[in-house]
Amino acid sequence: MIYLKNVTKFFPTKEGKRYILKDVTLTLPDGNIGILGRNGAGKSTLMRMLGRIEFPTRGTIESPHTFSWPLGLGGGFVGNMTGRSNVKFVCRLYGLDDRRMEEVIEYVREFSELGSYFDMPIKTYSSGMKSRLSFGLSLAFDFDYMLIDETLSVGDARFRKKAKDALMKKIENCHVLLVSHDMKTLREICQTGLLVHEGTLHYFEKVEEAIDRYEEINRSAA
Amino acid sequence: MSVVTEKLRARSPWRIFVSVIKALFLREMGMRMSTGRSGLFWTFAEPFFQVAVFIGIRIAIVGHSGKTTPYDFAVFMASGFIAFNLFKNILNSSTGAFLANKGLFVYKQVKPIDTIFSRALVELFLTAMIVLIFLIVGLYARRQIVPEDFLLVVAGYLWLAFFAVGLGVLVATANTFYMSVGKVVSISSFLLMIFSAVFFPIESLPPVAQEILLYNPVVHFMEMIHAAYLPHLSNRFVDYGYMLEWTLVPWAVGLWYYVRLERKIISA
Numbered sequence: 500m501i502y503l504k505n506v507t508k509f510f511p512t513k514e515g516k517r518y519i520l521k522d523v524t525l526t527l528p529d530g531n532i533g534i535l536g537r538n539g540a541g542k543s544t545l546m547r548m549l550g551r552i553e554f555p556t557r558g559t560i561e562s563p564h565t566f567s568w569p570l571g572l573g574g575g576f577v578g579n580m581t582g583r584s585n586v587k588f589v590c591r592l593y594g595l596d597d598r599r600m601e602e603v604i605e606y607v608r609e610f611s612e613l614g615s616y617f618d619m620p621i622k623t624y625s626s627g628m629k630s631r632l633s634f635g636l637s638l639a640f641d642f643d644y645m646l647i648d649e650t651l652s653v654g655d656a657r658f659r660k661k662a663k664d665a666l667m668k669k670i671e672n673c674h675v676l677l678v679s680h681d682m683k684t685l686r687e688i689c690q691t692g693l694l695v696h697e698g699t700l701h702y703f704e705k706v707e708e709a710i711d712r713y714e715e716i717n718r719s720a721a
Numbered sequence: 722m723s724v725v726t727e728k729l730r731a732r733s734p735w736r737i738f739v740s741v742i743k744a745l746f747l748r749e750m751g752m753r754m755s756t757g758r759s760g761l762f763w764t765f766a767e768p769f770f771q772v773a774v775f776i777g778i779r780i781a782i783v784g785h786s787g788k789t790t791p792y793d794f795a796v797f798m799a800s801g802f803i804a805f806n807l808f809k810n811i812l813n814s815s816t817g818a819f820l821a822n823k824g825l826f827v828y829k830q831v832k833p834i835d836t837i838f839s840r841a842l843v844e845l846f847l848t849a850m851i852v853l854i855f856l857i858v859g860l861y862a863r864r865q866i867v868p869e870d871f872l873l874v875v876a877g878y879l880w881l882a883f884f885a886v887g888l889g890v891l892v893a894t895a896n897t898f899y900m901s902v903g904k905v906v907s908i909s910s911f912l913l914m915i916f917s918a919v920f921f922p923i924e925s926l927p928p929v930a931q932e933i934l935l936y937n938p939v940v941h942f943m944e945m946i947h948a949a950y951l952p953h954l955s956n957r958f959v960d961y962g963y964m965l966e967w968t969l970v971p972w973a974v975g976l977w978y979y980v981r982l983e984r985k986i987i988s989a
Contacts, residue, residue, distance in 0.1 A: 550827070551829040552827055552988060569827060577748065579752055584748075591747065592740060592830060594737070620755070
């Protein structure tokens with residue numbers, strides 16, 4: 500469960516306050532939730548608030564669950580250091596002991612298929628290689644909720660399939676909050692939907708309903 | 722599928738803090754190493770050059786480096802410069818710590834202030850290495866390198882570092898919102914060195930200058946360290962109360978300011 504209590508979030512801009520959420524109170528049941536909304540509606544902001552790296556202007560968001568870092572936002576990697584030492588760093592952040600750290604390293608090395616690049620500085624990586632590393636890293640940890648921001652399109656077609664399969668297997672044991680503009684992905688992964696629109700949240704028990712509503716909004720705007 | 726089968730929870734705040742600091746410390750060390758040999762070389766060479774240059778200046782003025790002072794002049798320089806560099810490096814590395822580590826705040830357990838603490842620990846560690854090298858070189862060159870009161874010297878260094886971290890928190894927070902703050906701090910650190918009794922004892926100055934310089938808290942730290950290090954120097958100018966004020970007030974103000982803005986810094 501995720502409890503939003505009187506959550507208001509706005510960004511000050513030159514034209515005044517731009518509201519993402521206006522006094523939203525809502526309880527989200529557990530499940531794989533797809534987040535929809537038009538560009539700039541605040542999907543990513545909502546996700547960052549759930550990951551506790553962005554905070555509501557007023558109100559509270561509470562949950563007994565653990566949340567991953569938002570995947571796909573990039574950042575967190577040091578260009579001068581190797582893939583391996585970056586993975587080690589994240590393991591240490593989560594307080595893993597040496598044995599489990601070795602396991603994570605081995606898992607990520609194998610999953611990311613970086614070969615000898617795994618021991619080269621990240622600045623020599625292509626963007627695809629970087630996302631493979633970060634995707635593998637996130638799969639190595641167990642959270643109650645994975646926060647995913649449009650990162651299922653990493654690497655080539657074969658790797659994409661592998662990533663998708665790994666994720667599907669992973670979410671048998673955890674939940675996902677997925678931001679995506681790809682309706683096919685949303686239908687595949689999510690059961691419920693959350694639409695961010697004009698400062699409020701609409702929760703749908705069927706992701707299909709959320710998609711219908713979203714497309715309706717898009718049509719009326721066009 | 723995943724490797725970490727134990728769920729990631731039920732860690733006390735202290736445990737989280739310790740693992741974050743440890744991770745950041747090792748990461749900073751790794752970055753220092755990976756920037757190539759030249760960066761590391763200058764870290765260790767800088768104090769030797771500083772001491773050499775000032776001995777050179779002294780020879781140019783007085784004629785010879787030898788027995789015009791009752792204490793070992795080179796040791797006096799070294800203990801002063803290493804201490805001042807520690808202060809300066811902690812302050813300067815704190816200044817940009819929030820901005821440089823922005824990418825790490827996607828991990829919610831990393832609080833901005835942790836980056837300051839870990840950078841300060843790196844500076845302390847490197848300073849300890851430098852001191853070790855100086856001690857070895859000094860013993861080999863048969864100088865009066867062994868401090869008169871070893872523990873008091875260590876206490877002086879640690880207190881100075883703690884003082885610098887407090888200022889660092891204050892400056893780093895301000896620097897996130899007003900970029901010129903960091904610039905002013907880094908420019909003024911050279912001026913501060915000249916007026917901090919790093920390479921001269923305060924007793925060598927005329928009384929008026931003494932009175933003015935003693936408003937500078939760093940002077941008190943330098944005098945404390947010099948007096949503890951060298952048998953012929955007294956600590957009669959050191960005002961511990963004044964040092965304590967300068968430690969506690971920036972820490973209190975810095976923490977208050979930081980806590981108010983922590984969330985803004987994280988999502989800035």
